[in-house]
Amino acid sequence: MSVGAERHILILGGTTEARRLAAALAGEPALRVTSSLAGRVAAPRLPAGQVRIGGFGGPEGLARWLREQHVDALIDATHPFADTISSNAARAAAEAQVPLLAVRRPGWTAGPGDDWRPVGSLAEAAEALSGLGNRVFLTTGRMGLAAFAHLENMWFLVRSVDAPSPPMPPRTEILLARGPFTVDGERELLRRHRVDVLVTKDSGAAATAAKLTAAREAGIPVVVVRRPPLPAGVPTVAAPEEAAAWLRGTGAV
Template sequence: MSAQRHILILGGTTEARQLAAELAEDPALRVTTSLAGRVARPRLPAGQVRIGGFGGPEGMARWLREQQVDALIDATHPFAGTISFHAAQAAASVHVPLLALRRAGWVPGPGDRWHQVSTLTAAADALPALGGRVFLTTGRMGLATFAHLTDQWFLVRSVDAPEPPMPPRTEILLDRGPFTVEGEAELLRRHRIDVLVTKDSGAAATSAKLVAAREAGVPVVVVQRPPVPDGVPEAADPAAAAEWARALPG
């Protein structure tokens, strides 16, 4: 058995890449990052990389055992869905320490015109009363939720090209952050956007659109984060997560 402690990072976020880069420099650690494989050309982190699902919590638990993982860090996107619950179940079943690296959510400030909703469906329901030209930045996976909206025009931004179904009046913008306030403000002006739809990802790389919307007086529909497992210790940033990993018993 290797003397190195094996750390598995459930990644796909900027914080996960920063954490992998920091831990990979420690000779006492072996770092593997798992990516879901939903992005065609992901930014690969330092250390070893695996791509694809595990096959549920049982499959993840089996992988943890077979690969002799000593600790698991859930650094997935706040809207990654059920993976955090699978991680909690898998880690508990094989008695592997688990830490969740969760970035802080966005908080509205003076001048913001936020409409907070719990789901994409609620966001779609809110749009007819808010505007006809929509900047949709919720990713390509949920476009079907808005496909029935025939009166609105949508500017949809995503990393990879989305597939139907989608709203009939849609323009696709393929781009990846970080974005600037100036660039986002220009998008709002050029496309005459009167409502922005986003998820509360909390990422600094994509928060410029919120500032631009505030300055332009554009209302923002913010989809709140889904629930996360109870009882899982959390770190607010990669530095704290790295400290936790290094402090694990050898």
């Protein structure tokens, strides 16, 4: 779709994998790389290449952007729980007839000594807390706290990059922090706040996995929200290097 020799790659990003892919492609000759960030983080880590911030206006808007900007390939390297943009990407790529690939880091796997309670949503996570503990370390991000707002008898430590907005549980302490986190730091956090249950999403990645090790060592149950499925038929790889190889195979690079 590109005009002339230049090839245009759009990366739907905001993740470590997206930044690594943008950095790997930035040195490719005759290649234009644009990374799109949703704009939900106030001070995002910017990738190499061109960057746009903000939504497209649904799948129709994204399809129009792909055509207008002569995009040759679309890479969905968003967060594993960004299911709306992944769905929009699949629909837009089909409409604009642009090759699409998803990059998804592997999820976490429970090991010996882990006490994990898998659930399908934040609402199910809130229901699962009954009987597990009263001092909750909530690491699901600043979105979706409304699912826990009715739990008036529990205390929550909510960690996020940016400050969350109401509604949220009435007994909440906000901790603004950005990973990577260390096991020693997570051990101290659990001890200092007397945490007795952890709630997290299965986002994968090593940057935020230390809390799982600390919870295992402390014998703390972990409520783990499962990932939403990717749209049917979207090819998927686990690493940016595989995405670069796929791009070369499509002829986009």
